[in-house]
Amino acid sequence: MWASAVPSTVYCVARTAQVLDLCGSFSSVWSKQFTGKVRSNCRKAERRGVVVESDSTGRLIPAFDILYRSSVDRWAQERGYPLTLMRWLAQRQHPQKKFATVARRLAECCTVWIAWRQGEPIAGIINLTRGPRVTYWRGAMDKERSRGTGANELLHRCAIEAACAGERQSYDFGLSQTADLKRFKGTFGAGEVPVHIYYFERFPTVATETKCYDAAKQSVRAAMRLTHTGRLSQGAR
Numbered sequence: 001m002w003a004s005a006v007p008s009t010v011y012c013v014a015r016t017a018q019v020l021d022l023c024g025s026f027s028s029v030w031s032k033q034f035t036g037k038v039r040s041n042c043r044k045a046e047r048r049g050v051v052v053e054s055d056s057t058g059r060l061i062p063a064f065d066i067l068y069r070s071s072v073d074r075w076a077q078e079r080g081y082p083l084t085l086m087r088w089l090a091q092r093q094h095p096q097k098k099f100a101t102v103a104r105r106l107a108e109c110c111t112v113w114i115a116w117r118q119g120e121p122i123a124g125i126i127n128l129t130r131g132p133r134v135t136y137w138r139g140a141m142d143k144e145r146s147r148g149t150g151a152n153e154l155l156h157r158c159a160i161e162a163a164c165a166g167e168r169q170s171y172d173f174g175l176s177q178t179a180d181l182k183r184f185k186g187t188f189g190a191g192e193v194p195v196h197i198y199y200f201e202r203f204p205t206v207a208t209e210t211k212c213y214d215a216a217k218q219s220v221r222a223a224m225r226l227t228h229t230g231r232l233s234q235g236a237r
Contacts, residue, residue: 002196011199018182018190020171024165033189034157037048041150042157044081050151052158058103060112064124065096067114067140074143094138099126102137115151125155132169134159135235156188 008014022029030039031083053060069090076086103110106128115123128132136159141152160171173190177181 002198006198010217013197015175015195015197017175017193018173018185019193019196020173020188022160022162022164022169026030026161029160029164035041035187038153038187041153045150045154049212050112050149050150051155053116054111054113054158054162056108056111056162058100060114060124061096061099061103063114064112064126064140065099065119065123067121067142068094068138070142071140071204113155115146115155116152117145117149120145122149123151123155125159133172134168134170135172136174148227151176154237160188
């Protein structure tokens with residue numbers, strides 16, 4: 001229906017999302033959907049002093065943004081992308097002002113969840129609520145401080161428990177950029193659902209940016225391969 005109605009000028013991307021069915025009580029989701037690893041890590045997080053706080057006024061946006069900028073630097077390092085490029089893209093696509101605007105305009109439909117340990121934010125997520133569905137919109141963490149704490153599992157557990165209390169029908173984990181992230185979401189019992197993303201823009205910039213970003217990634221990978229090949233050749237000599 002969407003495909004037939006959307007103008008041909010609208011940029012569209014086919015992706016796969018992961019959605020958790022919330023039918024039944026939270027106790028049912030906890031025991032039947034969550035894996036044993038998720039339940040164990042939630043308990044571990046509580047034992048290790050992780051405290052989860054939620055807010056729908058935008059008060060926690062600055063704490064989330066600190067975690068997000070830290071995550072951008074980590075993603076650049078893990079994926080071998082130029083740090084300057086990643087920071088520029090993140091600032092262009094997701095500035096703190098954007099997070100604050102969403103929180104202000106959606107009010108109670110936008111909830112920021114922050115996991116704290118020893119007074120420091122170590123992980124955070126932003127969830128959006130519409131009708132029967134809760135959507136996990138953005139996530140970030142301080143990997144060093146959150147390592148081995150189970151903070152991420154506890155964050156989603158608290159958010160899913162709140163969704164069940166609000167009689168929501170599903171918890172949409174959104175798109176997965178990496179295989180590790182896809183596996184993580186699957187441990188909560190989320191199933192794969194095909195989706196299409198439509199960009200309605202006054203000026204068609206997303207498609208151009210995507211192509212430039214993909215070209216930059218390919219250039220970086222090519223340069224890394226050449227560097228690696230050069231090192232192997234020198235080693236052979």
